[in-house]
Amino acid sequence: MNIALIAHDSKKDTIVNFALAYKHIFVNHRLFATGTTGLRIQEATDLPITRVQSGPYGGDQQIGAKIAEDEMDLVIFLRDPLTAQPHEPDITALLRLCDVHDVPVATNLASAEALMRSVEQGLLDWRSIVRED
DSSP: OEEEEEEOGGGHHHHHHHHHHTHHHHTTSEEEEEHHHHHHHHHHHOOOEEEEOOGGGTHHHHHHHHHHTTOOSEEEEEOOTTSOOTTHHHHHHHHHHHHHTTOOEEOSHHHHHHHHHHHHTTTTTHHHHHHHO
């Protein structure tokens, strides 16, 4: 699977800890991440990560393009709902693309945990089956 990891500034420590906790799963998949988030995860886990631009500089749109091209299978985007983001339209567009293209997306730690357990159990394999048809 191709998995995108994104986190707002106040959630970067959380996503790094999340990546450490699920490293045993992530190691079997291709990871993508926005700028600083990807660097922090890479430094903490030694996992290979394809990094795109930072979110405010177009990284959310780059991940969105991969979703639109059916090159992304899962998005974990730990958002800070209490802080206004200057690139909110890009965030909304990214989430809309996930909905349009049936890409599972987690926007908080609880939903991210549920999705990772689904990945671990092979419950999201339907995406690869649908692609083959």
